[in-house]
Amino acid sequence: MRAGSGPPFFRPGTAPANRSWNHSLSLAASADIEKRHWQRLDKLGVLVTVIGLTGLALPFALFRANRIVPGEGIGILGSLDSVWSILLIAAIVLTLATALVRFNAIAKMAAGFLALAILALAVGAAANHLTPSDNNYARVAPGAGFWLLLLAFSLMVTDALTRLRLRPIWRVALLAIVLGAIGLILWSGLWSNLSLLKEYASRAPAFWQEARTHLILAFGSVAIATLAGIPLGILCYRVKLLRAAVLNTLNIVQTIPSIALFGLLIAPLAWVAANVPGASNIGISGIGIAPALIALFAYSLLPIVSNTVVGLLGVNGQVVDAARGMGMTDRQRLLNIELPLALPVILTGIRIVLVQNIGLVTIAALIGGGGFGVFVFQGIGQTAMDLVLLGAVPTVGLAFAAAVILDAIVEQISIKGRGA
């Protein structure tokens, strides 16, 4: 029985307040029996099931005569041959049943992953099944039903993983396995008939070019912000007068809408490019990578600086005092004691900006910064959803992977320096 349900535990300190408890004992007990049936149900599992069943009812695949016309939804039975249909429906029903009742998180995780794998294979099979052999324009995309099922099983898996409280190293290993599996499916060509991959196939070089830009912008801006932000944070920690001023300024920067900030930088940078000798030679111009990098850098600064300050301020005062009393110089104390103990908080700041910037880079495409946003905005312009997805899906995947890996690092470091 979980705390908060059923009759309250008797607590000596609260005896008088609980006196009425005896009178209502029989009532509470019968209500408890009623409740027990409900308690066997997993609350999140109910949500998963509702989403999953809705997904089952909605079209599994979307067939379009070409890439921009509206599509025609097709159910599971219509999208797959009978063997696949039965397999998929059985997997969905069984997994949802597993989700609904309360038991072992490992079993739930395994069931969730298995369902996801079958779903991934089935969508490829559906694309192969529905694509006419002689028609190069027809497009098969996953339908609303597929996306809902994907959401349902992902929820189930994440919930099970949260409850399992896996060690950081295992979470990263699991991420690697999932990415490996996706890579394997891509390599096998099973998904080649999906519209997203057809979109990719027709612009593979551009895709990798933008991927590179995306990574450079996201990681580059975070790297520069880290190099500048940590020293600035240390300075704010040491010089109290500076602290409020710097943090307030950065706070204001943070509130400027991203599109506005990108836009605001165009004029001054264009001026610099035109008037400062050599500036344009090193890539500075009103549009392109430079303003994107600067804007992303500006956004990254606050979380890194403030987390550095908060992390350093959070170091136990007695520990700092002991370090001083032992005869460490300011520099030795900073490097040996304060920074290592503040590291988990600082890394959390870096994790926040990295995940944030991987998403924000998409908007940089508006000012010619490049990145996956290029596909998103082209897609919106052409009303080609597949193209939008070609930009969006890798962005989400990147952000997710970065979050998992950095969370694992932060946790691993916190475990080491725990206590006191």
Next chain:
Amino acid sequence: MIEIVDIVKSYNGTTVVDHISLTIPPRTISVIVGTSGSGKTTLMRMINRLVEPTSGTIRIDGEDIRDVPAYELRRRIGYAIQGHGLFPHWTVAQNIATVPKLLGWEKSKIEARVDELLGLFQLDPAQFRHRMPHELSGGQQQRIGVARALAAGPNILLMDEPFGALDPVIRAKAQEDLLAIQRQLGTTIVLVTHDMEEAIHLGNRIAVMDKGKLLQYAEPAEIIVSPATPFVADLIGTSDRPFRLLSLTHVGDHIEPGTANGSPIEAHATLRDAYSDLLWSGRSAAPVTRDGQTIGIITLAACAHLAARPQ
């Protein structure tokens, strides 16, 4: 020897240490007592320059402490604080090695020293060397804190309420250990506490402070017998005076010839313990043993006589 000469510390016009002068003899334990906020910690921290005095001079073995850089001075002075302040991300061995490492000792010498200190504090090196602070009990953490303060073999050890967080049993044990180690190493110890009992037990000399002023600096017996001000008398507690006085003397110094019945009392026990034992067991005398040999008796009358104010 630590000479504190007319030292003053004020914060924004408020004087928290007010013209204090005292000389701490080498190889002794001086205990600073006083109520909360009386300036004990501030006074002590001026000795290793964690606090810079507003005016006045402090000399160690004749040398003005301002003549060396603060960090160098601190490496020569042991420093242990309440709640130990161990570095949570370092192992026990790394913690103890802090100052030797800062002084650039050789690795092998540091390792030997760490093991030696762990042994001195009755902690098995093989078992404790690689533990993290959070894997130790409070008492063990406290011992490591003191071991770390002694690592580079300082002549002076400053301790700010080092036993404040310990339970009474562990605390008594830690006090005995400290006395034994001090006797063995001959370290000059300055210890801050607000427990008069602890001060009388540990101190060769006691400095009583109130509102930033030094009221009395004297040996425990003198403080008990002739407190300089009513405040000092209050701090000792009038009803406790006879017992505190008895606690300063050992049974072995007051044995009488004769025989007595009942369980024996050890010669190194304090007279207070003997007195308490006699009262509790309803005897007027008890046999005294040293190393298992009966060497005489201690009488209730002798105890009562010794508890009276000396004339």
